[in-house]
Amino acid sequence: MNDFGVREVDVVVVGAGQAGLSAAYHLRRTGFEPERDFVVLDHAPRPGGAWQFRWPSLTYGKVHGMHALPGMELTGADPGRPSSEVIGEYFASYEGVFGLRVHRPVDVRAVREGGGGRLLVESSEGTYATRALVNATGTWDRPFLPRYPGQETFRGRQLHTAAYPGPEAFAGQRVVVVGGGASGTQHLMEIAEVAAATTWVTRREPVWREGPFGEEQGRAAVALVEERVRQGLPPQSVVSVTGLPLTDAIRDARERGILDRLPMFDRITPTGVTWDDGRTVDADVILWATGFRAAIDHLAPLKLREPGGGIRVEGTRAVRDERVHLVGYGPSASTIGANRAGRAAVAEIRRLLDREPEPVPA
Numbered sequence: 042m043n044d045f046g047v048r049e050v051d052v053v054v055v056g057a058g059q060a061g062l063s064a065a066y067h068l069r070r071t072g073f074e075p076e077r078d079f080v081v082l083d084h085a086p087r088p089g090g091a092w093q094f095r096w097p098s099l100t101y102g103k104v105h106g107m108h109a110l111p112g113m114e115l116t117g118a119d120p121g122r123p124s125s126e127v128i129g130e131y132f133a134s135y136e137g138v139f140g141l142r143v144h145r146p147v148d149v150r151a152v153r154e155g156g157g158g159r160l161l162v163e164s165s166e167g168t169y170a171t172r173a174l175v176n177a178t179g180t181w182d183r184p185f186l187p188r189y190p191g192q193e194t195f196r197g198r199q200l201h202t203a204a205y206p207g208p209e210a211f212a213g214q215r216v217v218v219v220g221g222g223a224s225g226t227q228h229l230m231e232i233a234e235v236a237a238a239t240t241w242v243t244r245r246e247p248v249w250r251e252g253p254f255g256e257e258q259g260r261a262a263v264a265l266v267e268e269r270v271r272q273g274l275p276p277q278s279v280v281s282v283t284g285l286p287l288t289d290a291i292r293d294a295r296e297r298g299i300l301d302r303l304p305m306f307d308r309i310t311p312t313g314v315t316w317d318d319g320r321t322v323d324a325d326v327i328l329w330a331t332g333f334r335a336a337i338d339h340l341a342p343l344k345l346r347e348p349g350g351g352i353r354v355e356g357t358r359a360v361r362d363e364r365v366h367l368v369g370y371g372p373s374a375s376t377i378g379a380n381r382a383g384r385a386a387v388a389e390i391r392r393l394l395d396r397e398p399e400p401v402p403a
Contacts, residue, residue: 053079
């Protein structure tokens with residue numbers, strides 16, 4: 042710590058979800074010591090990343106594509122338990138086994154340019170002066186809620202996926218579910234079992250994916266997301282380009298009419314939603330399963346955004362500042378992508394720090 046009460050470290054990792062823990066693991070594996078050389082700051086109250094906030098009915102057996110963290114498998118999990126519990130306990134165990142010493146709850150408020158080539162990370166537990174930053178803040182803290190005419194007049198309840206409590210809260214109600222992603226279809230299929238009526242609306246026709254989804258298809262999908270990020274455009278989810286897997290549960294829901302999709306409504310009324318062609322649907326609840334945006338507002342002082350609205354990234358490195366790496370952003374938003382991004386970011390940070398030795402004090 043220097044004379045100004047600012048603590049100096051080589052690397053600050055912001056976020057302790059899959060991407061942040063992967064980066065911390067690879068930092069430790071390549072010789073960085075927790076607390077001495079790097080710190081991990083996480084705003085959540087406990088281990089588990091965004092998983093700890095998932096609704097209770099999302100059991101571990103319903104989770105698709107959960108890849109293990111590097112160096113430690115998740116084994117013997119009960120598929121009937123809530124994923125928030127299973128993965129929260131797994132992350133907690135992982136942090137302990139590898140001694141990652143995550144600081145929580147810590148809110149990172151801003152990252153600014155500091156002196157001597159360092160970045161200043163301003164947080165609720167003080168300021169860190171760091172030579173490199175791994176930003177692994179994900180998207181959960183920035184639910185996206187679109188605006189539609191008449192939205193403020195609706196007399197029922199409106200909520201986003203981030204606040205979804207499980208299907209029991211919708212028993213006997215008329216529910217409009219908005220959104221064509223995995224969360225929207227999962228919510229709809231659950232709610233349909235207890236609701237008086239459900240209506241599904243999406244901006245685009247849902248794309249159903251049949252057959253195996255192998256490495257070649259996965260690479261092609263990630264490449265599409267990666268190209269947007271490379272152009273400095275806001276990233277889209279990988280699911281938006283892969284489509285939705287046509288599982289047995291999905292097939293059954295389609296046959297029962299639960300997944301009969303309507304185009305996006307044009308306005309919201311006090312009692313429901315309506316379209317310009319005169320169609321109306323009465324509703325007690327509108328559930329917005331409309332996704333999330335990257336939680337990167339704390340990076341605003343660094344002016345990393347491009348005119349297109351996103352941060353241009355090569356690999357994991359922000360093009361406008363090679364000290365900043367974004368993991369779990371854009372093409373690395375999947376769990377396996379986050380693992381790979383953590384390793385890649387640490388390799389580049391090691392090269393950067395080896396190339397740029399600490400400045401000698403005057």
